[in-house]
Amino acid sequence: MNYQIEKYTPSFKDSILKVWEKSVLATHDFLRADDFVEIKEMLQNFDFSSLDVFCLTGDKELVGFIGLYETKIEMLFLDPDYMGKGLGKYLMNFAMTNLGANEVDVNEQNNHARTFYEMLGFKVFGRTEKDDAGREYPILKMKRI
Template sequence: MLTPQRATPADYPELIAIWARSVAATHQFLQPADREAIQRALPQYFAQVTLVKWQLGTTTVGFSGTAATDLVMLFLDPAYFRRGYGQTIVQTLIAEDNLQTVTVNAQNPGALAFYRRQGFHLVSRFETDTDGRPYPILNLKR
């Protein structure tokens, strides 16, 4: 059974490693310098959200970051892709935290399709990410 646990700064190295593996598998559009800059900034991003690591026993399969009813980040270790864990996490966040919105990279069509299957639809698009990098962002709502 997948269980949530509030993450702490002591968990950051593990979560950053999961992020790096997940991004390598899904975010080929990122330029290497941008990927490195984002990775260095993750501790600051983590501190701005409610950060939860999702565990299967003692193994962390991924993590989520929310701000109020917005899913800001969801990353799974690629070893756990396509096993229903992402859906379980999103459905849990909907049921327990009233998740209403999600932000996704436009250049990640797999993530967009995933969120659409979870009942989200496009409400807006921005041509750059929040740091001004040239990666279009889609805002979705349930």
């Protein structure tokens, strides 16, 4: 399949929400059901153009996306059917090379994501007890040095 990275436009929003949901259900087994619903509702009203969001498409279908604020990765999600194929690394290399991405926050319970970012040279430099919304999910702050 031929993959392309495209700048976000509002036409991608429904596909982004679908990929986000499938990805979170496959990878965030620590997330409480009511928190999942709350985050999903928040994202439905979220203005993705407020971040630098880039969409990964293959055969005109969105398979993943990455969003940054300045040089911090705020979101990276892949459709689970496309995980393990190097596409997360592809998006990360794009963000690091073209956008200077060098920071990311990771749920402490998400060992797979932490390992993924460590393979790309990120190191933990801080930790919070709760996520940005005050929920009981510790966050690891990572930076690429």
